[in-house]
Amino acid sequence: MxxxxxxxxxxxxxxxxxxxxxxxxxxxxxxxxxxxxxxxxxxxxxxxxxxxxxxxxxxxxxxxxxxxxxxxxxxxxxxxxxxxxxxxxxxxxxxxxxxxxxxxxxxxxxxxxxxxxxxxxxxxxxxxxxxxxxxxxxxxxxxxxxxxxxxxxxxxxxxxxxxxxxxxxxxxxxxxxxxxxxxxxxxxxxxxxxxxxxxxxxxxxxxxxxxxxxxDSKYDIGRAQTADDVLSFPNFTSDENKGKRLFMTLPTFDATGKRTTGGIGCVACHNAPEFDIDPNSKNNGILGTIGSSAMEISVVRAPSLRDIAKPNGKLNGPLMHSGIISTLQNVLDHYGLMNVATANTNLDPRLVPNGFGQNLNMNSQEIANVISFLKTLSGSNxxxxxxxxxxxxx
Missing domain, CATH: 1.10.760.10 (Cytochrome c-like domain)
Incomplete structure (x- = not known):
């Protein structure tokens, strides 16, 4: 070429x-x-x-x-x-x-x-x-x-x-x-x-x-009325603001990689307000290759999280490079309890606190709140x- x-x-x-x-x-x-x-x-x-x-x-x-x-x-x-x-x-x-x-x-x-x-x-x-x-x-x-x-x-x-x-x-x-x-x-x-x-x-x-x-998303309407991304947005529901806070706040982990306090820290890799991927990110632990049993550790980019779903909340297609994830619940399940493959030499270190695959220890309400927030990132125009x-x- x-x-x-x-x-x-x-x-x-x-x-x-x-x-x-x-x-x-x-x-x-x-x-x-x-x-x-x-x-x-x-x-x-x-x-x-x-x-x-x-x-x-x-x-x-x-x-x-x-x-x-x-x-x-x-x-x-x-x-x-x-x-x-x-x-x-x-x-x-x-x-x-x-x-x-x-x-x-x-x-x-x-x-x-x-x-x-x-x-x-x-x-x-x-x-x-x-x-x-x-x-x-x-x-x-x-x-x-x-x-x-x-x-x-x-x-x-x-x-x-x-x-x-x-x-x-x-x-x-x-x-x-x-x-x-x-x-x-x-x-x-x-x-x-x-x-x-x-x-x-x-x-x-x-x-x-x-x-x-x-x-032109609900997030943008709220962000335009607020001094920063951390403060509660006036147009958000209580659940959406809670989900935003979880997304924006870094977690605290114990010695075994289990979250004890704080949020879930998505913002560390998906930077607000653009929600683009941190250029220094390594792979996210999803290693599958479409149509092959080979492991792929070189995938380190991702699109913006904006418009991950349509305005009606339906995803704009399967997620990740292999299309292996089909719901936002599945996304949070993946990051919620990281399984670290021994052969994955390119896993992002933010996913292995204290040398252990992270356990975000989320309850069902926290998961629902984060999903509610992610859906606010979708526009319509x-x-x-x-x-x-x-x-x-x-």
Whole structure:
């Protein structure tokens, strides 16, 4: 696989589109292929707002790293994200696995690709931008979101442009897209030239993914009225505030790893208010590999806990990289009493207090309270906002 240095991507982007100027939609020439392909779903004279969305004042993390979101770039990214032409047999798009109705995840344990099913469960893409962690995939093998975006395209199973063992290559994809009228027009609209490259695809896709944000949850309503995350929120029920306190408060353990006082300390790894994963986290003790008896200890990343469930409380799909957990109760059962595998040399030390697998010693009411709190992290707009929806006619 060809690796492109991230700095090169940023320099390329900034040389083509000013990183310091807002988009100018005046005097846009005619783009007949865009109009024919997308109708009213994309209006180049009145683009959707990706660049200037409201972000709460208490949100401080941002891993954009120079590839500033623009309305033009994210619009192109949206088309690429939903276009099945990005797969070798024209049947799979990024959105086939990352579905808006499921917080850009999948209800299946493994998603369907062009040559089988994925090796890991599809990660949610909510608030990807708002995290300290700058590496991507469950095992963090991609150093930036930009470089991550085209790896599924170049995966034999997922989208089929691996360039290996008879597969077409990413160059073949670029040539394929270059012959599509609406891409000639979109790339000219965004970059000033119809030339298509992998680097330009990466920049646009990353902008679209980073634009997907969710800050209209019950938690956000309460946090906006409160000085910090620890204080009780005025809009929360008593159980939700108790669950929040348990989540936010570190536990005290005895010599054998049993919790004696305090909360359950989820915040140590899932940092509020973004609820992203601590970049220094190691694995969480779930080692299973889909379709294999092998043990996997390299999975150390996780998506934000935001929108882990829909507004109605139903999960947006199974949890963990192996999809082995199907309820929030199961999550708390797993962390409540950690079983430490002898061969797991990469277990997060926060899960083994005093050398023992932690025993959070939670009662049923505490578990119910934490679950109530986790459900407050779900918004509603992200599931229905047209700017993140399929731009192609149904």
């Amino acid at each position: 060809r690796i492109i240095q991230y700095g090169t991507l940023v320099l390329l982007f900034c040389s083509l589109i000013s990183c310091n100027k807002s988009d100018d939609y005046q005097d846009i020439p005619s783009y007949p292929n865009i109009a024919a392909a997308f109708g009213t779903k994309i209006n180049l004279n009145q683009l959707d707002n990706y660049a200037n969305q409201a972000i709460p004042s208490y949100i401080s993390k941002d891993n954009t790293q120079g590839n500033t979101i623009t309305d033009k770039g994210a619009t192109l990214g949206r088309v690429l994200f939903y276009d099945k032409k990005l797969s070798s047999n024209n049947t799979i798009s990024c959105a086939s696995c990352h579905q808006q109705s499921n917080a850009f995840s999948d209800t299946l344990v493994t998603s369907i690709g062009v040559n089988g099913t994925t090796a890991r469960h599809t990660m949610r893409l909510i608030n990807t931008r708002f995290a300290n962690e700058k590496r991507f995939f469950w095992d963090k093998r991609a150093p930036t979101l930009e470089l991550q975006t085209t790896q599924p395209i170049q995966n034999h199973t997922e989208m089929g442009y691996s360039g290996l063992n008879g597969d077409l290559s990413i160059t073949d994809l670029v040539n394929k897209l270059s012959a599509v009228g609406y891409y000639q027009e979109l790339f000219r609209f965004v970059y000033g030239s119809p030339e298509i490259t992998e680097a330009k695809i990466q920049l646009a896709l990353a902008q679209f993914v980073r634009s997907i944000q969710s800050f 992200v599931y229905t906002d047209p700017k993140w929806s399929n731009p192609f006619p149904n």
